[in-house]
Amino acid sequence: MQSIDKNEIKKLRRLVMEKDFSRMNDMQRQAVFATEGPLLVLAGAGSGKTTVLVNRIANIIRYGRAYDSDFINANLTDADIEDCKRFIEGEELSDSVRFLLADYPSPAWKVMAITFTNKAAGELKDRLINMLGEEGEQIWASTFHSSCARILRRDAERLGYTPHFTIYDADDQRRVMKAVLRDLDISEKTMPPRAVLSEISRAKDSLRTPDIYESEAAEDFRLKMIARAYRAYQRKLEESDAMDFDDLIANTVKLFKACPDILEYYQDRFNYIMVDEYQDTNHAQYEFVNLLAAKKKNLCVVGDDDQSIYKFRGATIENIMNFEHDYPGAQVIRLEQNYRSTQNILDAANAVISNNTERKGKSLWTGNGEGKMISYHLAENEVDEADKISRIILDGVGGGAKFSDYAVLYRMNAQSQNFERMFAKQGIPHRIIGGTRFYERQEIRDMIAYLSVVNNPADEIRMRRIINRPKRGLGDKSVDTAFQIAEQVGETFMEVISHAEDFPALSRAAAKLKAFGEMISRFIRMNESDDFTMNELYQEIIDETDYIEFLQADDPERAQDRTENVEELSSNIQRYEENEGATLSGFLEEIALFTDIDNYDEGADTVVLMTVHSAKGLEFPVVFLPGWEEGVFPGTAVIYNPAEVEEERRLAYVAITRAMKELFVSGAESRMIFGSTARNRASRFIDEIPEELLERTRSREYNIRKGVMPDFSSSEHENYQNNIYKPKPSVPAPAGTFKAGDTVEHKTFGTGLILTAAPMANDTLLEIAFDKVGTKKLFANFARLTKN
DNA sequence: TTATGGCGATTTTTT
DNA sequence: ATCGCCATAA
Numbered sequence: 159m160q161s162i163d164k165n166e167i168k169k170l171r172r173l174v175m176e177k178d179f180s181r182m183n184d185m186q187r188q189a190v191f192a193t194e195g196p197l198l199v200l201a202g203a204g205s206g207k208t209t210v211l212v213n214r215i216a217n218i219i220r221y222g223r224a225y226d227s228d229f230i231n232a233n234l235t236d237a238d239i240e241d242c243k244r245f246i247e248g249e250e251l252s253d254s255v256r257f258l259l260a261d262y263p264s265p266a267w268k269v270m271a272i273t274f275t276n277k278a279a280g281e282l283k284d285r286l287i288n289m290l291g292e293e294g295e296q297i298w299a300s301t302f303h304s305s306c307a308r309i310l311r312r313d314a315e316r317l318g319y320t321p322h323f324t325i326y327d328a329d330d331q332r333r334v335m336k337a338v339l340r341d342l343d344i345s346e347k348t349m350p351p352r353a354v355l356s357e358i359s360r361a362k363d364s365l366r367t368p369d370i371y372e373s374e375a376a377e378d379f380r381l382k383m384i385a386r387a388y389r390a391y392q393r394k395l396e397e398s399d400a401m402d403f404d405d406l407i408a409n410t411v412k413l414f415k416a417c418p419d420i421l422e423y424y425q426d427r428f429n430y431i432m433v434d435e436y437q438d439t440n441h442a443q444y445e446f447v448n449l450l451a452a453k454k455k456n457l458c459v460v461g462d463d464d465q466s467i468y469k470f471r472g473a474t475i476e477n478i479m480n481f482e483h484d485y486p487g488a489q490v491i492r493l494e495q496n497y498r499s500t501q502n503i504l505d506a507a508n509a510v511i512s513n514n515t516e517r518k519g520k521s522l523w524t525g526n527g528e529g530k531m532i533s534y535h536l537a538e539n540e541v542d543e544a545d546k547i548s549r550i551i552l553d554g555v556g557g558g559a560k561f562s563d564y565a566v567l568y569r570m571n572a573q574s575q576n577f578e579r580m581f582a583k584q585g586i587p588h589r590i591i592g593g594t595r596f597y598e599r600q601e602i603r604d605m606i607a608y609l610s611v612v613n614n615p616a617d618e619i620r621m622r623r624i625i626n627r628p629k630r631g632l633g634d635k636s637v638d639t640a641f642q643i644a645e646q647v648g649e650t651f652m653e654v655i656s657h658a659e660d661f662p663a664l665s666r667a668a669a670k671l672k673a674f675g676e677m678i679s680r681f682i683r684m685n686e687s688d689d690f691t692m693n694e695l696y697q698e699i700i701d702e703t704d705y706i707e708f709l710q711a712d713d714p715e716r717a718q719d720r721t722e723n724v725e726e727l728s729s730n731i732q733r734y735e736e737n738e739g740a741t742l743s744g745f746l747e748e749i750a751l752f753t754d755i756d757n758y759d760e761g762a763d764t765v766v767l768m769t770v771h772s773a774k775g776l777e778f779p780v781v782f783l784p785g786w787e788e789g790v791f792p793g794t795a796v797i798y799n800p801a802e803v804e805e806e807r808r809l810a811y812v813a814i815t816r817a818m819k820e821l822f823v824s825g826a827e828s829r830m831i832f833g834s835t836a837r838n839r840a841s842r843f844i845d846e847i848p849e850e851l852l853e854r855t856r857s858r859e860y861n862i863r864k865g866v867m868p869d870f871s872s873s874e875h876e877n878y879q880n881n882i883y884k885p886k887p888s889v890p891a892p893a894g895t896f897k898a899g900d901t902v903e904h905k906t907f908g909t910g911l912i913l914t915a916a917p918m919a920n921d922t923l924l925e926i927a928f929d930k931v932g933t934k935k936l937f938a939n940f941a942r943l944t945k946n
Numbered sequence: 947t948t949a950t951g952g953c954g955a956t957t958t959t960t961t
Numbered sequence: 962a963t964c965g966c967c968a969t970a971a
Contacts, residue, residue, distance in 0.1 A: 274961065303961050328960085346966090350956095403961055470959065570958050572962090592960090626947095633947050753961070771959045793958060809959080832957060833962045 167230050167239070171259050174242045174251070175225055179213050182206070189458075189491045190214045191225040193430070196451075196485035197458040198478070202522045203507070203815035204498030204777065207460055208278075211432060212285045214458065215269055215297060218430050219290060220256050222263035229261040266296040268429040272447070273301055274438055276756040278775060282434075298428070302443050303403060303751050306410040309424070310401075311747075316417055317409055322743035324400040324614045325750035329603065331355055331402050333619045338390045344383060358388045362404035363440040363472030365411060368392055399616045407442040414449045425453040435775075436461030436481070440472035448484070455485065463518050464511050467771060467809045475516065496522045498777050498818050500529020506821070506847045507814040513846055514804045522815075534844055535824040536856040540573075540785075543826045544580035546857065547782050550822065551586055551765060554780065561587050564765045565778035567813050569791040572831070573784065574767050581765065591768035595754045601709060601720040605727055606749065608699045612681045613742045615652045625674060628708035632674065636667035652678065677702055685742055692742055693731045700724065770813045781817035787825040787838035810843045823847075827858070 179190050186206055189199050190213045201207035217225075238255045245251035257263070273279045279300045287294035298305065311321050326334070335351040361371050368389035375381030395401065401409060414421040431451050433439070436459035439447070451457035459481060466475045482488050496504055504522045511517070537543035551564050566577055574590050581588045596602060604627055607620040615621070618641065626632045643661055644654045654661070655675040658668035681699060684690045690698075700706060705724065710717045734745045758766070758776075766778070785791050792806035814821060823844060828837045844852075 276961090301961065406961090467959075468961095471961085572957070575962090629948075631947065635947085751961070769959060795958075830962090 164228075164230050167234065168228070170239065170242055171224060173246050174256075174259060175217070175221055177246050178220070178251075178256075179217065182209065182213060183495055185491055185493050185495070186210050186213070189493070190217050192458075192489050192491070193218050193223050193225070194456060196455055196481070196488035198436075198481045198485075198488050198490045199458065199460040199493060200490065200518060200520060201460050201462055201493040202496060202520055203462065203465065203812070204496040205493035205522070206495075206497055207434070207493065208282060208285065210493070211271065211282060211434065211460060212289060215271065215286060215430075215432070216289050218264050218269060219266050219293060220263060221260045224259055224261040224263075227261040231258045231260075234258045264429045266290065266293040267298070268427060269432075270298040270305070270428045270430070270450075271300075271432040271434065272305060273299070273434040275775070276301055276304070276752060277758065278434060279304075280756070301751065302439075302446070303406050304747075306406040306446070307747055307751065309410050310406065310413065311743075313413060313417070313420055314409075316420070317413055318396065319401070319409075320399050320614070322399075322613055324398065324610055324617050324620070325406065325747060326395065326400045326402045326619070327750060329598070330400070330619050333623070334391055334394050334398075335387070337619075338387050338394060342383075342386055342390060344387065349380075349383060349387070354384055354387050357384050358391060359402075359404050360472055361388065362402075362408045363442050365408055365442050365445060394618070397616070398618045399614050400619070404442070407440075407446055411442055411445045411449065414446070421449060422453075424450055429454060430456045431458070433457070433459045434461075435465075437463050437466035437475060437478045438468045438473045439477045441474060441477075442472075444474075444477045457485070462520075463516075464514070464520070464808055465774065465812050467774065467805060467812060469805050479516075479518070492520055494520055494522055496524040496815075497526075499524060499815060500526050500819060502529045502532060502851050503814060503817050503821050506532050506851050507811050509848050509851075510807060510814065510843055510846045511811040514807055516804060530820050531853040532847065532851050533820075533822045533853050533855065534786075534847075535822065536840065536854070537824055537826045538828070538857045539826050540576045540829045540831075541580070542857050543784050543824050544576040546824070547577070547784065547822070548580050548584045548586055550782075552584065559780070560763050561765050562760070562763045563779040564782070565773065565776075565780070565816065566765065566767045566782045566784065567770045567773045567816060568767070568783075568785055569770060569793060569809075571769060573790075577767055577784075587764040589758075589762070589764045589766055591758050591766060592754050592772050596723070596726070597749055597752060599720070599723055601705075601723050602727055604705070605696070605699070605724060606746070608681070608703070609696070609742060610746055611678060612685050612695070612699075613746055615678065615682065616650065618651070621651060628703055628705060628712075630674065631670050632667055636664060636671065639663050640667075640671060692735050692740070692745065693728055695742075696728055696731055770809050770816075773816050774812050777816055777818055779818045780820040781813070781822070783813050783821070783823045785825065785829070786823050786841035786844055787829065788841055789836060789838045790825075790829070790831070791841055791843070807843065807846075810841075 175191065176187065179187050182190065183206075186209065189197065189210045193214070199207070199210060201210070238258055241249075241251060241255050242259070271279075271282055273282060283294065283297070283299045286297055286299065300308070307325065310317075310319070310323070314321055314323055332351055332355065335355050336346070339346055339349060339351060339354070361367075366374070368385060371388055372382070372385035375385045395405070414424075428450060431447065433447055438461070447457065447459075459478070461478045463475060463478050466473060466478070469475065482490060499507075501524055504524055508521050535543075535546055537546055547566065551561070554563070555561060568574065568577075571592055578588070578590060580586075597606070604624060607623045610617050610620045611624060622637060625637055640654055640658070640661075641651060643663065644651045647654065652675055655671040656679070658664045658671040658675075661668070664671060681695060681702075684695045684698060685692075706721055709720045709724070713720075730749075731745060734740055734748065737744075754772075758768075770783075783791075788797065791810070792803055796802040796806050825838070825840050825844070828835055830836075
């Protein structure tokens with residue numbers, strides 16, 4: 159038995175635990191040891207949030223609640239105590255002794271950690287496995303969406319879905335909505351599908367059903383229309399055995415509320431729940447988490463109110479703001495020490511964010527030292543801006559830096575083009591994350607649609623997508639009729655087309671429909687049979703549909719590329735098939751929830767380009783932030799709305815805090831965007847950075863006499879040669895000569911009347927009603943017009 | 947039923 | 962600048 163008293167052992171145990179987590183700072187360690195009850199960790203950017211999460215889970219699994227506990231294991235021997243003392247001196251400690259120190263350590267499979275991105279979940283998982291070995295595998299570390307999908311797959315039948323329901327993405331949603339609006343005779347002009355969908359999405363985020371939505375709409379005409387669309391949309395999804403992203407969360411909550419037994423099962427299953435990026439949760443996610451945690455209340459949420467940037471998509475910052483209110487007695491721990499950036503970068507970030515009123519308040523500091531000044535460069539235009547940035551990169555790489563040290567983070571994907579062109583030209587290896595993703599490419603979506611239909615023949619939207627792709631003479635009309643018949647007869651679409659000849663309305667297309675149906679049935683049988691692998695099925699689909707030939711015929715230019723993509727999907731399938739228990743429906747789910755950022759591999763030595771949103775959670779030694787102009791960042795839609803400006807400012811904060819060593823902010827005097835040139839003022843966020851932190855430069859000096867070309871003394875010259883950038887002609891074009899109302903004479907079109915004259919770039923676009931050939935649009939400079 | 951061309955509208959951000 | 966829609970023609 160023990161020769162030392164209990165208090166001594168407790169003290170020793172604490173020392174052991176502290177030693178075990180000694181790589182963390184005091185605040186971080188506090189969070190690690192606060193295992194019981196609700197805990198809010200306000201983790202500033204770069205404050206080691208993931209480290210805390212990983213270590214906290216490790217603590218829960220190794221020691222349980224031992225740190226604050228009075229419990230002492232009676233089996234602890236003197237020899238064990240000696241081992242502990244040696245551990246503190248720096249020797250190893252065996253797991254069996256650790257276990258004797260523990261008080262209610264939790265099995266790994268009873269711990270749940272929820273993140274937003276697959277990448278964050280994967281990283282968490284990797285680090286947990288790294289720290290805990292095999293045991294780490296059993297922790298539920300996944301995204302909201304995949305956790306919910308997993309829960310729903312088990313019990314979706316209770317909600318009227320099959321276990322292999324399809325997950326609809328944005329494109330599928332759009333197609334459904336278009337069909338809905340058409341059915342309801344609502345013009346897309348008055349109700350753009352996008353807008354309706356986003357309204358519905360917002361409704362689902364806040365757990366408002368069509369019924370609730372309708373009652374809230376009251377007498378508002380527009381809202382009533384949306385309510386009808388919402389109802390019809392939801393019905394279509396249900397008929398198709400499909401859920402959209404929002405449904406995954408909302409239906410899980412619905413399931414929990416409707417089936418207390420299921421809720422209780424999960425409440426009992428999870429001892430500890432952790433939620434990352436809590437500031438980005440929406441109401442449905444909030445509800446999901448709260449239901450799960452309601453019984454044990456061992457809920458730890460980690461987040462940073464200053465980094466809440468997804469309000470537009472339903473995230474409510476209130477979730478994090480009200481946590482202490484929702485969970486009385488919650489511990490709050492602030493992590494303000496930053497391990498990522500220089501003090502200058504943090505000062506800039508702190509200064510910018512301090513202009514926001516809605517925040518918990520927190521100020522980052524670092525031991526990393528001041529670092530370099532923040533550079534702000536005002537370029538002439540967007541091409542010049544990209545050129546200056548490439549030059550800095552090339553200089554840096556010449557001086558020993560890696561391409562992968564650099565990241566360009568912009569406000570919107572459209573900005574990537576300049577950089578892509580410029581980097582390609584300058585031979586800078588780069589990757590663009592986001593934009594058109596692999597799984598959004600047409601050919602990939604086609605193939606996935608085939609697989610989806612095989613997996614779930616009730617999927618109307620994807621059925622419609624492939625039924626005439628490649629072309630097999632089945633136009634909208636026959637397909638519509640077949641669907642109508644299915645509805646009237648009460649059979650499935652597949653059943654109807656399998657005996658299409660029985661329906662006179664289908665006579666013309668009957669044979670084709672039947673052939674198609676038989677082909678799909680064959681695929682379905684292949685999928686159900688154990689004799690074929692998924693990839694064999696996939697190859698069969700490609701062969702049977704002559705899809706490669708179709709690609710060749712459809713667009714010979716891109717056929718090569720697209721064929722490669724189709725093959726790439728095949729290797730993805732094969733890779734997935736290596737997993738145990740791989741199923742088609744599992745594969746489809748995985749890719750449905752996959753995004754581009756998940757694919758970002760920090761290993762490759764290339765410059766990375768992505769939106770600021772995608773960059774959240776990432777860090778880079780050198781960061782470029784182009785387009786800091788009013789109207790770009792902050793964006794146009796947002797300038798006049800103070801609440802949205804705060805969100806943009808948080809975005810700016812996220813952007814700045816991605817940088818470890820150097821930060822280059824820039825803007826352009828004039829910028830070609832969305833097809834026309836704009837001259838924007840510098841972003842207000844630049845003015846919010848203290849002047850003493852800034853080093854301002856500009857491409858063009860001001861005191862150049864009017865009418866004289868600026869002196870291209872440096873690098874500009876060679877670049878502007880190769881028609882990437884054409885200097886404006888110094889002699890003004892005679893474009894202004896023509897105005898609306900003038901009668902003009904054209905060499906071939908004859909006489910006409912100018913209807914409109916729109917100045918564009920260096921020219922004027924004229925719309926002219928000619929007497930003989932009708933109305934044409936012509937550029938004044940090229941039209942060779944004479945005035946009458 | 948499919949192919950084409952012109953026209954207009956449309957631009958955050960993403961699981 | 963690009964995309965998607967629509968009307969028109971084959």
